[in-house]
Amino acid sequence: MTEEERHNREIFSRTGALYAQFLDHQDEKRADQLVAIMKKAADEEVYIAFTGHYSAGKSSLLNTLLGEDILPTSPIPTSANLVVIRHGEDKVVLHTTDGAYAEIKGSYDKEQVQQFCKDGEQIETVEVYAGFKESEPYAAYIDTPGIDSTDEAHFLSASSVLHQADALFYVVHYNHVHSEENMMFLSSIKDRIPNLFLIVNQIDRHDETETKFEAYRRQVEDMLEDAGIPKESLFFTSVTEPDHPLNGMEQLKKHLQKLKQQAKTNLWSLTERKVAHLVTEHTEMLVKEDKNGSGEQFDKQEALVRSVEDELKKAVQQAETAEKDIRKDVQNILQNANLTPFEMRELASAYIESQQPSFKTGLFFSKAKTASEKERRRAEFFADIKKRTEGEADWHIIDTFTKAAKRYEADSDELIRKIQAYRTPLSDDITAQALKQGAAFSSEYVLTYTKDLAEMIRREAKRQTAELIEELTAYVQTKNGPLIENLKNRLEKEKKIRDELAQSAKEERNALEKAARVRALWEEELTCDTGNGDWYTRKKRLAKAPVQKEKPKEAVRHEVSKPEKNAMKELPIKEQTDRFYELAGILESSSILGKQAEAFRSRIERLENRQFTLALFGGFSSGKSSFANALVGEYVLPSSPTPTTATINKITKPQDGKPHKSAEIVFKTEEELDAEMLQLTELKDADVKGRSLKERWNYAIKKGKVPGELIPVIQTMLQAFDTYEEQIRQRLTLTVPVEDVKPYAAEEKTACCVKEVTVYYDSPLTQKGITIVDTPGASSINKRHTELAFQYIKDADAFFYMTYYQHSFSKGDRSFLKKLGLVKEAFGMDKMFFVINAADLAKTESELETVKDYVRSELSKEGINRPKLYHVSSKEELAGKKEAFYNRFFDVRTGLEHFIEEDVMRASCAQLKTEADKLCGMVEQLHESLHQSAEEKEKKKQRLESSYEKALADISKRRTSEVIIRKVMKDTEEQLYHIKHRLTFYANDMLKTAFHPGLQNGDWKQNISAALNEALKEFRFEYIQELKTLDIRMTGFIERHMTEEWMENCQKKLMEDGDFSIYVSGENEFAVQLKEVAPVIDVSAFSHHVKEVKSPKQFFEQNGKAAFVEGLRLSLQKVTEKWLEQEKESLSERYTEQVRRLQEDMADKSLSQIREQRDTYLQGLAENTSAREIEHLYEAEKAWKKKDEMLKI
Known part of the structure; x- marks a missing residue:
């Protein structure tokens, strides 16, 4: 056995031990990944993975690289499964979603394989083996679904292969x-993949006249x-x-x-790198699950518990303390x-003396004088008592209670009023009550008496203040009730956190020990039991291949969005307006109808x-800009494959002295640039200090308030401001060519400070009075873009x-x-057109129809049925x-022309025809009046005046x-009710998508917090769009109600007498700006949800995500209810004002019209009316009308 073989065997042994540890630590995800990595190493295979956007051409590219059309290609999304292509004997292996597998050995039907590749419901992975010319036996090509799909299954399928890939x-x-x-995905995986590449497919779409290729390449490289x-x-x-x-x-x-050879040569080093990455992820997971239980945090929490206990004790005892104090x-x-005092004792002595039985004054009428003197002395003495009691006791008592009320935050108006009104109650006979029966008058008794009197006053004061003390302490106790309850709840919560931290600290120590053991196993610091040598092999249940449901083939439908034709042929618009001008000319010759004729001509001109x-x-x-250029027939607006800055770009006919092919540039104001930067950086105005734009934002950058990734953006805007400061x-x-x-x-570098570009261009389209506006789109998060987009929709x-x-x-x-x-329903007519651009990418008419059906289906899901749908190639x-x-x-041009001309x-x-008929009717009534007797004319006048008064009353x-x-x-x-429910459903779907498995890559807590911030921004943006949509809909509803109330109900009422009628021009003179919406969302109010998430494992594998999403949804629901409640009143005021203004306007116009009609009729009934003029006018009107009926306007 060679050294290399021994080393490789050792890796299998150690990874087997790691596998056991991963399972023991309940990390099934990484255990499965380790199995896949080591099975791949045992088979000595090289994995080359392809991922990216759906419909970017991955499958077509792989088919080209393999030299065979094995993978299905489609311009619309297909199902979520992985396809692994290997060199070998012909067969297809299907791994089903229920953990089984099926094999189709020998030659196979390519179309059937392509159907398998689309079946994400039943099939998880499709392995295709064949003798591909361009593939080696050791290399496996892997195709994934699009990572930009909103379907979480697609993302999981795309990301699940990353831990195995030798190159991506x-x-x-x-x-x-x-x-x-793209940036987010590439940044998140660059450290995990040994070889990472970017393929920009469909480079044939490049147009050198739009952007130089070298400039485009540099942008991508940057x-x-x-x-x-x-x-x-x-x-x-x-x-x-x-x-x-x-x-x-x-x-x-x-x-x-070259890459496959390198990967084959470095197979084991790449394998070790992948395992090391899994070990790092696993140990980080172990530590991060319990990383909040540090001793320092526990000490802080213990101190917090003691602090809350002290606070609670103080709150509970506060009423008692207040009473004692x-x-x-x-x-x-x-x-x-x-x-x-001495002065009072003199008065007391005089009073006591007057109460002696022997007391008398005067010789004559002594009884009366004695009684009077007694009362005088008593009154004088009592007044002095009251005054001294106020000065020596009451004012000090009031001051004491006032300070106590302030100290204990007793802010009851009633209580404060009672404190300020406090006086010790002294009855008129208190002086007599203090006297002792039979006591002899002497200086010694006077001292005894005043002492007794003072005690009586003190008792009264104590009794009275006792009531006030009781009321104040009761108030303090009542006010402190919620505080005490909150403190009790908080203490319970903080104690629970303290206990959890104590447990967490213990678990953290265990986790650190586990992590250290795993690292030691991999780093060869611990010996391990070799165990089962083929631990990485898995046995799957063999099953039959899933049955594919055949879809009936549909014939290609050549359906074009054609304008609907009117049943009756009508005159072209130009001929109609000429006919109206002819009638206006006839009426203008009359002194009676001249004013109405002038107004009629004005409306024709408009x-x-x-x-x-x-x-x-x-x-x-x-391709909006390219489409706009194609509409006018020349490259007018710049178009580019890279994102252009979102300015409003317009194309209109030359006017106000502006020459053909010139452009007017309008810059943003300094205030608009500042507001844009604040929104971009999410800073508040108070965070940015300085007198000028440059001062403010240089300060913000210097103080580190601007996020690092946004500093270049802000600096670019400041440089643009520098360049065009004078214009701004x-x-x-x-004005430029x-x-x-x-x-x-x-x-x-320039466009960031431009607000609007207007190009003056003479073309058949612009000559019809059409201005094309290329908008940044309502999906932009930029507040100004959203405002403009929805204003343009309206x-x-x-x-x-x-x-x-x-x-x-x-x-x-x-x-x-x-x-x-x-x-859509708010508009009087369907003014929406939908266009599939770049349709030259369609390989066949059948594929194009598939895409159109898909677009129609998706539009239908959003409530847009029977759309006017077109397909074009702006490029061609x-x-x-x-x-x-x-x-x-x-x-497209026919549809647009028909919409403008016909709709x-x-x-x-x-509307002009209705007005023309009314004017003709007036001529005929004037003519009829010529042949009426004086008596008939008088009756008609009276009826006219009566009708006029009724009309006035109705309109008023x-x-x-x-x-x-x-x-x-x-x-x-x-x-508002429906908005609340739509936002609830939106939040549920949005949150499920926002917190995806990809967040496990990198710092989990940081990633989930960032995802929450983005989700809250997205929700806020959705709310703003909903309110903008509501404003547009309500404007439509108001117009509809106005039409019903005035043009139907009021008109019907007026027509009962047949003398008067009203009409409207269809032009709303009050251009209503959409309501500004700026809801505030406090991110910190949601942070507790993140704190409750312990680990990725708990989140994704133990139902943590469902509970997390539900908690966030309920919190967002409360926020939504609060927002809508705040908006409700302002919306009611806004729409009430709109209605009142429209009713005022409609009433004024209606009164003016019926007044003119009455004056015209009365003038025709007057004795001095020129019969010849009316006869001439009638004959001309009759001839016009006859011709009009022949032409069928």
């Missing part, structure tokens, strides 16, 4: 390299270096265009060959009070000159939602689409290529009506 190739689509998920991965690990490939000049497939194949203070006051806003939404790299401070716009737009719209005349052919829907897309599904459209089955821009413009024309009543407000309040209440 991370495959991304050319247009999605810069996804944040991204890799930021993740700590060398740039030599980068490959660019194309499966569809093998001869593409940028295709590095041959270099990849050569590198693979106050009684003592009152006693001291009364004892020290000089109630009978229709002709109407501007339309077409907003573009879509996910990251969905003075709010100047910059269209070819110079790119830095302002797509390059971070106000845009139409919008397109873009999705990419091979990456249809991300999590952010789904959230946004759900909101679109909710607001801009290249001037002929339309093909995958590029139907003609359908939007024709609706406005219908509707002006202040609460009917719509009550409906809107009911709608609001109902919508």
Whole structure:
């Protein structure tokens, strides 16, 4: 036996002992991983794994590398199972989800194998063996599902192979390299995989006119270096265009060959590295499970328990202490009070003298005078007693009680009032009560008397203050009740924590001993029992291959979203407006209807000159800018495979002196930049100090308040501010040629301080008054972007939602689409268009239809049924290529034109037609009046005035009506109820996804805390979107209620007499900005949930995750209820104000219209009306109407 063989045998022995230890420590996950690693080593296999985005082309790439189409390929997500491809005799091994396996030996049907690869419900792993030309017997290729799937099963399947891989190739689509998920995943695994590579697939999508390849390559290399991965690990490939000049497939194949040889040579060193990593993870798990029980923490907790005990004792005794202290203070006051000084004794002596039987005054009428003198002396003496009692006792008592109330926080208004009103109660006869019957008047008795009187006063004071003391101490006791209860509960909790820490300290010592033993076993410091030499072999139950359900093949459907045609042929809009102008000209010749004709012409002109806003939404790299360029027919907006800074980019027709192919740059204000930085860094305004933007943020960086990874971003923004400080401070716009737009719209160092770019471009589309707005999308977390996106959803005349052919829907897309599904009913017409971009990637028409069916199905899940769905290739459209089955821009343009011409413009024309009919009716009534007698005219006048008064009364009543407000309040209440429930379901799904097994990589506690922070941010963002959606829906509901109340109910009421009618232009003159929503979420309020999580094992294997998620969900539910309660009142006020303003406006317009109609009718009934003018007007109107009926407007 060679030294190498002996060493390898020793590794098997030691890993067997480790396996036993892992199981003993209940770490089944790593025990299973150790089995897989050592079985692979025993079989002397090299594992080359491929993972990455779904639909990035992993399977197609592997098929190309193998030289055979063995794996299923699809532009839409497939099920979650691993596929392992090996060189060998033909067979397929299926490992089922219930722990069994099945074998299909000999030749096999490739289509059947591909169906197995899609069946994630029944099959966990598919092993395919064949004599592949491009594969060696010792090499295994592994294909995984997409790691960006929201399905946790997909993630588990993708990540479960990482501990075995000798090399990992991370495959991304050319247009999605810069996804944040890539960086997170690569950073999390770079230390675990011996050889890590990035493959940018579909490099044939590169367009040198958009971005120079070298610049693109540098950006990707910089991204890799930021993740700590060398740039030599980068490959660019194309499966569809093998001869593409940028295709590095041959270099990849050569590198693979070299890599497999190296991995084969270094098989055992790589194996030892993987085992060492498992040992590190296992020992960290052991220690981290109990790392909170340190002696220092226990000592701190013990001190805390003592502190709470002291606090509780103090709280319990506080009322008793208060009573004792106050009684003592009152006693001291009364004892020290000089109630009978010398001056008072003089008055007492005079009083006592007056009470002697022999006391008399005067010679005449002595009885009356004696009585009067007695009363005078008593009154004077009693007044002095009261005054001295107040000064010597009462004021001091009041002061004592006031201080006590403050000291014991007795802040009852009633109690304070009683304290301030305190007076010792002295009855009028207290002077007489103190006298002793039969006592002789003398100086000695006067002293005895005053002493007795003082004691009586003190007794009264004690009695009175006793009541006040009782009330104050009762208040203190009542107030302290909750505190005492809380302290008792807290003491119980803190004692429990102390006891747990004591136990944890003991467990930690045990864990450290276990960890030390595991490390010693691996590091050869301990001898181990060799045990069973083939411990890593596992026996699985043999089963039959799962039966695949055959799906019926569907014929390709050539379904195109076509506009619906009207049953009756109508005049084109231009001809209709010409006809309306003709009627306006006829009416303007009349002195009676001139004013109405002028208003009618004004409305026709507004229709002709109407501007339309077409907003573009879509996910990251969905091709919005390319689509906008294709719509106008030239590269106008910069488009790039890397993320462009989220500015608002517009394309509109030249106006206000702006020449064709010029662009206007609007910069963000200093305040907007500051607010953006605060949101980005999650700092508060108080954290950033300084007078200017630069001062504030240089201070924040210097003081370490800005997170390290965000410092370059903030510095870039400050540098941009430096460059354009004059324009920003003075709010100047910059005009540049269209070819110079790119830095302002797509390059971070400049675009970060740009608010909006407007390109003036003359094209058939813009000449129709259409402005294209390329938005940053509502899935952006940026507050301003969200505000703008939802404002455009509300106000845009139409919008397109873009999705990419091979990456249809991300999590952010789904959230946004759900909101679109909710607001759809709020719009008067369906103004949503959905476009699958880059459809030239479709291999066949059948595949394209599969993708379209998938998109329709996903939209339907979000409440968007029967969508106007198109598929295009913006790239080929801009290249001037002929339309093909995958590029139907003609359908897009036709659909858009039909929407504007037929849906939007024709609706406005219908309103003008109603107004034209009313004007014609007025002409006919004027003509009828010519042939009426004076008596008939007078009756008509009276009826007209009566109708007018009724109309005035009805409109005035509707002006202040609460009917719509009550409906809107009911709608609001109902919508808030549904929002609460939607957010509850959202939280449940979001939290399950947020806390995934990948968090076990690295510092577990740090990762789970970071995941919680991200989840709370995501939930807050979802809440904001829900409130924005509510605002749009409520605006629609309000408009609908207004239409029902005025254009239906009010119109119906007016038409009862047949004299008056009202109409609206369809233009809302009050542009309502969506409500600003800024809920505050306190992250610290959720930290206790994280503290309750002990270890990854407890979390993922012992039902810890379910309890954790449920706890967080309930906490978020309470937060949601609080937020909604706070919003409810402001929403009610907001919508009530909207309704009142609209009712005021509608009432004013209606009154103006019926007033004009009444004046016109009365003028026609007047004696001096020109009959010739009316006859001429009537004949012209009749001829117009006849022609109108012939043309069928």
